[in-house]
Amino acid sequence: MRESVYIKHLRAVQKPSKGVLKGIGDDAAVVRGPKGLCILTTTALLEGTHFRLQDTGPWELGRKAVAASLSDIAAMGCRATTALVSVAFRRSTPMRFAKQLARGINDTAAKYGVTVVGGNTASGRGPLFITVTVLGDTDGLRPILRSGARPGDAIMVTGELGGSILGRHLRFEPRLEEAVYLNRNFRLHSMIDISDGLSLDLGHILEDSGVGAVLYEEQIPVSRAAYRLARRTGKTPLRHALSDGEDYELLFTLSKPQAEMLLKKNPLKVPATMIGHIRKEKGLFLKDKYGKLRRIRPEGYEHL
């Protein structure tokens, strides 16, 4: 079964509902509560698919499950408040492992002001499966969707990209504080977190907004890890920055004047870089230092 096909099916059969401002198909859902908006998202980590126990300790695993969900809330420009956790253990899982997993979950939630209010555990034959659902709060702000990018927008990204598999995929910081700051102080048009890879996640913005984009090859902030990884893989560091998943940085678009104001103020703890612009003509293009455009195909880690 191909998951991307399945998700398309789910989106297609989804019925509109007046309380639901944004359903399946963004980083998180936006739901009208009795007197405000709720943001909801869920992350699933499956042993053998998303992690292997020989590479990832239980505390790190708990941390990652929570941090990935928080990153989805950040991608909406909102604040995270509450989490629910479900875990399917193997019957053979030792209690010590389960307790350390819980500690990873609780420590990470606490660090970002989030309370774990409930969940479920089950034990079975299978691989470990962890799902974390996080509830967020708009605090009166407008949630930032993938679908709002406009021709002429600057494309910006926080931090550096690529090579996260060398360690950052377990140590990344969800950009909650930065996202809320940006949403409060700038008029963001669209935003997503880079979980699948820059080109693939930008592709989601382009598709949902019905636009295209040009990325400036020279401006993409390639991480040192991408250079290190490139020596092993034979790919270029740029290619890693474009297609590696799990950077969990914010990718967002806003008008050029707003972007310039952001660059001038530089108020975030992590640098933000202008890496391209949105245009009306569809397709994703890379501009090299000579100004030559080359069409690229979104690539990265396809999960959902």
Place this chain on the structure above:
Amino acid sequence: MRESVYIKHLRAVQKPSKGVLKGIGDDAAVVRGPKGLCILTTTALLEGTHFRLQDTGPWELGRKAVAASLSDIAAMGCRATTALVSVAFRRSTPMRFAKQLARGINDTAAKYGVTVVGGNTASGRGPLFITVTVLGDTDGLRPILRSGARPGDAIMVTGELGGSILGRHLRFEPRLEEAVYLNRNFRLHSMIDISDGLSLDLGHILEDSGVGAVLYEEQIPVSRAAYRLARRTGKTPLRHALSDGEDYELLFTLSKPQAEMLLKKNPLKVPATMIGHIRKEKGLFLKDKYGKLRRIRPEGYEHL
């Protein structure tokens, strides 16, 4: 690893948080939102532990995952609004199965006015694992906890109990409408849904309220399925009604006068029966038709 021990650990390490009115350890969590209360719960169904694919079709499985979560919201006396679903498929799961599962989920959610707003899918080596998280709304009502039972309360239950494995475990109706009606029109002191078995779930109320109870053997509404099952198992039908899980009926306590008013009005679509009373002295007792008390031990399906 014993899950009940693990959950005790999770409750013990849980830190109090001012926005959280009720965390781990009730049917659902109660969280203070910006301008109201949110109810949150999550259900997990693991193949091989909670169901077997040879007994349960994909539509029924989707139905059950949603309905069990809705029953938890009902147990709080609240309304369900929104659901998120995560599924770990086997890599070999056919698309047809996945689509029917989604249809079971969506049909059931729609029937109870709930919108599926998002989720996650993954494919792996393991057994099927489905988690459903449901968000509910108090509509200005007070959520009913397990911890409010008072000595002198009548103990009441909706519907009939026992033998659900013969079919009802896949066809049960979450008592959402009844629960909200009861919460709106009666002063309920405590409530839970019977997922693990009458005696075990009543045991949760007794433990959390610090009280004991007497059940009237003659009054317990034993279902026809319990009689049918008893013929096979050699246990008594009463024993099945006391200990079989997955009836998903409401078990609640309220003052005797309130209970009598409810019996007189009989306003619910499903009958409600007074089956015992709460008393100060701890322990769970069964009173036979001669008035003789016999101490019983809570038993049932221990999952969490």
